[in-house]
Amino acid sequence: MNISSSYFSGRLTLFLSGELDHHEARGLLGSIDDLIEEFMPRECVLELSGLSFMDSSGIAVIVRSAEKMRLLRGRLSIENPSAQVMRVLEAAGIERLVPVTSGNMGGLL
Amino acid sequence: MKEQNYIKLEFLSRSANEAFARAAAAAFASQLDPNMEELGDIRTAVSEAVTNAIVHAYPDSIGRISMRLRILEGQLLEISIRDWGRGIENVEQAMKPLYTTGGQERSGMGFTIMSSFMDKLRVRSAPGKGTTVVMQRAICPRVGSR
């Protein structure tokens, strides 16, 4: 699993790729924490078009990241999940907590 | 019910084996010609059950996990994941959404995802002896194939 980032005027976009499971989750959460602390964004976007698999370990990562953004008085959102990832997000009811959108060009405008 | 094919795998409760287990399950299931959604559901449910055995059954040790997949009459895929770990005191409570003993790193949504992605989910567990999770999913025959 891999993470890369771009930052523009208060908006931090994190591009996740590969497979997100329990084996990868702890390292990923550490990376996300570090990037949020480095940029202190108002908005953090998890861009998931490159993520080919995610299970409920990813749900924990999303929930923790959303809590972190809320503590900083910012917000987290999710963009472009694949069909498999979307099914997991829906089954976990994540949309009540974090907005999910599709069809954006990776937040690059 | 008549068994048409099966595989049985055994592996250690190391987290690197999560990806292996779901890939192996998907490869075996592919002989039923599942669509993308069915294949994704199988990979996800296997990942949840195997992760539970790794994280919860053997919290401070490395133990044995066995995974059996069977194809039963009527394009029915049955997945059994078994461990010989610490077991579950109260299965009904453990299966409730958001219930977790795993702290900040878990979401408590594993069983919820398994039961919503599979047609049947049965959990048998005895404290100190281990846990067996059995799941079934019927794979729809695809129009125009074979």
Ligand SMILES: Nc1ncnc2c1ncn2[C@@H]1O[C@H](COP(=O)(O)OP(=O)(O)O)[C@@H](O)[C@H]1O
């Ligand atoms: N194989 C297992 N051995 C022991 N306990 C388990 C096992 N599987 C699940 N559990 C218990 O059931 C709870 C709920 O599991 P689950 O719904 O997958 O959520 P999570 O894994 O996020 O905690 C776990 O926190 C754990 O207490």
Ligand SMILES: [Mg+2]
């Ligand atoms: Mg779990």
